[in-house]
Amino acid sequence: MESFDHIQQQTIISYENLHELHDEFNKNGYVIFENVIPEELLEDLRTAYDKAIKAKMQRLGIIPINADLSEHARVGRDFRPEGGNHDQNRWNMHLPSRSPFMNSAIFANNRFLPLIKKILGQDCVNIMLASDTPFPGASYQSYHQDFERLALTVNVALYDVTEHDSPLEVVPGTHRKLNKDRNLETFTKENVKYSKNDLTWAIENIPTQRLTCKAGSVIIRDQRMIHRGTAHTGTRYRPLLALWYKEFPKETKLSKISIPIPHRETANKIAKEALEYRNKGRAKNNKKLINIGSLLGRIVDETSCSDRDYRRVIPTFLWNEFTPEAKHLLRYAEVENRSSVSTQIQRHKKGDRILKRFAWVAKIWKTFV
Numbered sequence: 001m002e003s004f005d006h007i008q009q010q011t012i013i014s015y016e017n018l019h020e021l022h023d024e025f026n027k028n029g030y031v032i033f034e035n036v037i038p039e040e041l042l043e044d045l046r047t048a049y050d051k052a053i054k055a056k057m058q059r060l061g062i063i064p065i066n067a068d069l070s071e072h073a074r075v076g077r078d079f080r081p082e083g084g085n086h087d088q089n090r091w092n093m094h095l096p097s098r099s100p101f102m103n104s105a106i107f108a109n110n111r112f113l114p115l116i117k118k119i120l121g122q123d124c125v126n127i128m129l130a131s132d133t134p135f136p137g138a139s140y141q142s143y144h145q146d147f148e149r150l151a152l153t154v155n156v157a158l159y160d161v162t163e164h165d166s167p168l169e170v171v172p173g174t175h176r177k178l179n180k181d182r183n184l185e186t187f188t189k190e191n192v193k194y195s196k197n198d199l200t201w202a203i204e205n206i207p208t209q210r211l212t213c214k215a216g217s218v219i220i221r222d223q224r225m226i227h228r229g230t231a232h233t234g235t236r237y238r239p240l241l242a243l244w245y246k247e248f249p250k251e252t253k254l255s256k257i258s259i260p261i262p263h264r265e266t267a268n269k270i271a272k273e274a275l276e277y278r279n280k281g282r283a284k285n286n287k288k289l290i291n292i293g294s295l296l297g298r299i300v301d302e303t304s305c306s307d308r309d310y311r312r313v314i315p316t317f318l319w320n321e322f323t324p325e326a327k328h329l330l331r332y333a334e335v336e337n338r339s340s341v342s343t344q345i346q347r348h349k350k351g352d353r354i355l356k357r358f359a360w361v362a363k364i365w366k367t368f369v
């Protein structure tokens with residue numbers, strides 16, 4: 001297999017530069033790095049991605065619809081999965097645990113990892129390796145925050161993203177709270193929630209930015225920042241890898257229901273339930289069931305700190321090639337022949353009990369819906 005170690009040799013951001021980038025992130029909620037992924041790796045990624053997304057489309061039996069461009073460009077038909085599994089002609093896909101996707105030179109790349117650690121701390125975790133792909137005819141989404149809590153999405157552009165390729169449109173600074181006088185407060189790590197009124201005010205008063213970029217660029221963005229996917233008026237699909245990072249979960253008020261120390265075995269059980277909900281939903285063409293399945297899946301990825309569950313076990317030979325930093329980021333992932341995380345880390349019994357009960361309720365409930 002080709003080694004991409006040399007990518008990791010590229011200039012690491014200097015100390016001063018890191019401060020500047022951090023300030024830029026704190027102010028705007030996003031930073032763009034250019035020329036991060038070299039052409040030869042991009043080529044491998046494009047080929048593998050194309051295969052994987054096509055296999056997924058075939059499995060789900062969904063193909064992009066012929067959208068009326070004049071109308072779709074004006075009307076937000078978001079989160080209505082027509083021609084896609086996410087919304088109109090827009091796809092989400094987890095990345096498989098294999099080369100070229102599972103590569104330290106991508107998710108633990110030296111160009112941007114120092115900034116991620118500066119924002120989230122040294123003990124941050126990668127909780128998701130996925131992708132967002134609008135096809136031609138994808139419509140505008142409504143402006144939204146992905147989450148109220150702080151976490152980062154790292155988007156990797158596999159192709160150039162022009163005005164026509166559904167670039168993300170962001171409202172800079174809206175990862176910060178808007179106070180009563182409608183001023184943006186300084187950056188904090190606290191939850192940020194925009195009311196409907198504040199969101200409307202923000203999009204009408206703060207100039208938005210469309211994040212066009214070259215292939216191989218990386219966008220780091222705060223999931224609290226208001227943004228939307230825009231209409232795809234071009235001719236080629238636009239895959240952006242979407243890698244999620246968050247702080248190591250601390251003991252907080254929320255830890256009563258969320259799980260500070262994750263348990264892969266229990267998490268796997270819930271991941272199975274989530275999949276069964278989605279399968280049942282698809283078989284019955286019941287969107288509610290599909291949504292419950294997706295929500296369950298999201299909760300389990302979040303609480304167990306990794307989407308690498310029993311369906312995406314990392315093969316030993318790939319794990320052994322990871323840098324120590326990469327292993328640290330993925331320490332809650334399911335790895336082939338590695339003893340369960342729960343035996344390596346002190347068990348948080350209460351959290352585990354709650355997760356187990358949750359799995360049980362999901363299982364019983366499924367027989368009634």
Ligand SMILES: O=C(O)CCC(=O)C(=O)O
Pocket residue numbers: 086090132133134141146168227228229240
């Ligand atoms: O299309 C994209 O890249 C992302 C869309 C988005 O923001 C979302 O689905 O939450």
Ligand SMILES: [Fe+2]
Pocket residue numbers: 144145146227228
């Ligand atoms: Fe989003």
